[in-house]
Amino acid sequence: MVKVMATGTFDILHMGHIYFLKEAKKLGDKLSVIVACDSTVRKLKHEPVTPEKMRLDIIKELKIVDEAFLGQKDDIYEVVKKIKPDVIALGYDQIYNAENIKLDLKKRNLTVQVIRLPKYNGMDDLNGTRKIISKIISAYEFQKIMEEIEGK
Numbered sequence: 001m002v003k004v005m006a007t008g009t010f011d012i013l014h015m016g017h018i019y020f021l022k023e024a025k026k027l028g029d030k031l032s033v034i035v036a037c038d039s040t041v042r043k044l045k046h047e048p049v050t051p052e053k054m055r056l057d058i059i060k061e062l063k064i065v066d067e068a069f070l071g072q073k074d075d076i077y078e079v080v081k082k083i084k085p086d087v088i089a090l091g092y093d094q095i096y097n098a099e100n101i102k103l104d105l106k107k108r109n110l111t112v113q114v115i116r117l118p119k120y121n122g123m124d125d126l127n128g129t130r131k132i133i134s135k136i137i138s139a140y141e142f143q144k145i146m147e148e149i150e151g152k
Helices: 015-025 038-044 052-061 078-083 098-107 129-150
Strands: 003-008 030-035 067-070 087-090 113-116
Touching (some): 003 015, 030 052, 098 113
Parallel strands (some): 003 087
């Protein structure tokens, strides 16, 4: 059995996430997903829209996911030791350097293949959390302008 591990923030779930998880699952038999904890999201991306427990529970509900865990705050490799994946799938836009991960895994005597997955090419305006947030803000601002024009 080939175990695949995928990680992410999964703040506002969208088709880019679903594509990533489907592609990761194709690399093996069992898909374990690590959901970044709130402090990691703040450090690497932005203030999370949804709390870590909610993001973890949503990921656990996906059919394609066999198991999901909350990521560690300090040593990201602790969860790798626990899961013992054969493959770590990286999203096309994840900031992690695959070569650095391979070196860190080797230092810890962990033999894991690291694969960078391709970009999702659908619905470009809604395939990322920040794009979705931006679109929501634009729609809200447009609505406010229309209400002012209409005198409401």
